[in-house]
Amino acid sequence: MKLAVLFGGISSEHDISCLSAASILRNLDKTKYEIYPVGITQEGQWYYCPSCDADRVENGAWERMTDKVPALLPPDRGVHGLVLLRDGKAETVRLDCVFPVLHGAGGEDGTIQGVLELAGIPYVGCGVAASANSMDKSITKVLVDAAGVRQAKYYLALRYDFERNAEGVVRTAADQLGSFPVFVKPCSQGSSVGVAKANDMLELAAGLTEAFKLDDKVLVEEFIDGHEVECAVLGNRNPIASTVGEIAATQAFYTFDAKYKDESSKLYIPAQITPQQIETVRQNALRVYAALGCRGLSRVDFFVTHEGGEVVFNELNSIPGFTSISMYPKLFDYEGIHYPALLDRLVMLALEEHHG
Numbered sequence: 577m578k579l580a581v582l583f584g585g586i587s588s589e590h591d592i593s594c595l596s597a598a599s600i601l602r603n604l605d606k607t608k609y610e611i612y613p614v615g616i617t618q619e620g621q622w623y624y625c626p627s628c629d630a631d632r633v634e635n636g637a638w639e640r641m642t643d644k645v646p647a648l649l650p651p652d653r654g655v656h657g658l659v660l661l662r663d664g665k666a667e668t669v670r671l672d673c674v675f676p677v678l679h680g681a682g683g684e685d686g687t688i689q690g691v692l693e694l695a696g697i698p699y700v701g702c703g704v705a706a707s708a709n710s711m712d713k714s715i716t717k718v719l720v721d722a723a724g725v726r727q728a729k730y731y732l733a734l735r736y737d738f739e740r741n742a743e744g745v746v747r748t749a750a751d752q753l754g755s756f757p758v759f760v761k762p763c764s765q766g767s768s769v770g771v772a773k774a775n776d777m778l779e780l781a782a783g784l785t786e787a788f789k790l791d792d793k794v795l796v797e798e799f800i801d802g803h804e805v806e807c808a809v810l811g812n813r814n815p816i817a818s819t820v821g822e823i824a825a826t827q828a829f830y831t832f833d834a835k836y837k838d839e840s841s842k843l844y845i846p847a848q849i850t851p852q853q854i855e856t857v858r859q860n861a862l863r864v865y866a867a868l869g870c871r872g873l874s875r876v877d878f879f880v881t882h883e884g885g886e887v888v889f890n891e892l893n894s895i896p897g898f899t900s901i902s903m904y905p906k907l908f909d910y911e912g913i914h915y916p917a918l919l920d921r922l923v924m925l926a927l928e929e930h931h932g
Contacts, residue, residue, distance in 0.1 A: 805822045
């Protein structure tokens with residue numbers, strides 16, 4: 577099976593994508609797949625890297641390799657794959673499946689999924705609408721509300737309003753949420769990029785100013801004091817939910833660095849909550865997954881409050897991290913679906929979805 581693994585990308589999560597892709601490349605069964613590693617630079621150039629191994633993907637050396645080949649993925653269904661521009665000539669590689677390992681913008685927002693839909697190529701993960709809706713946290717909020725799942729109270733701030741009357745937006749956000757601290761989150765950035773905790777009006781104003789550098793829409797959310805827990809979901813029409821894992825971050829909250837660079841952050845599988853709370857998280861994860869129209873895979877994140885033990889939805893990641901310390905593969909490993917078998921399952925789900 578000819579399988580392309582897309583990594584890198586134009587988003588602020590470019591480096592994390594390379595870490596995830598390196599782990600995937602190490603665990604794909606080479607006897608089952610003819611693997612085409614395709615790296616995308618932060619400037620948006622595509623390269624097929626024929627001699628690229630996982631280490632070179634992980635450390636970024638793939639971008640400096642002299643044998644990398646400029647590549648295109650045209651929406652033409654007659655091509656159904658890659659066009660490689662080698663030695664002044666164009667050659668085509670018909671692909672059976674694509675595994676997009678692109679976190680953030682250009683990967684989780686429905687754009688790459690749209691290209692693959694036009695090209696008629698099966699691909700791992702959520703479709704166009706589910707990707708776009710889960711990438712934009714404000715749209716996620718509306719759909720999860722409709723599904724009746726409890727989530728943090730929020731105020732949606734718009735750049736246009738903030739530029740005209742920053743003080744008014746700050747005051748309205750604080751009034752609607754009622755108390756500090758609050759969290760400030762750009763709507764369409766993943767992996768805690770641009771997220772700030774604000775303890776007063778000044779910090780809220782500063783957090784909004786920074787967040788609007790990254791996005792036109794920003795959420796201001798109530799602070800939920802609780803366990804940060806995650807549930808992995810796998811499947812198309814009859815998805816399964818893993819047990820629940822917990823992050824005990826050593827930093828003030830689960831920042832980008834805490835997720836990917838701070839190995840002192842501890843993971844607990846199962847989470848340190850009651851069996852009933854674990855079951856509530858699992859059922860709510862499946863409800864959110866269905867409400868957003870997900871398929872293939874997603875990681876669904878919740879809080880379980882310290883007081884009262886209430887389960888509160890946080891966010892859904894349609895292309896979760898797949899690094900060696902990432903929760904998604906660890907949760908299914910705990911369930912007995914080990915990393916290589918998990919990858920096989922994801923490819924088969926992609927083919928199943930495509931062929932109906």
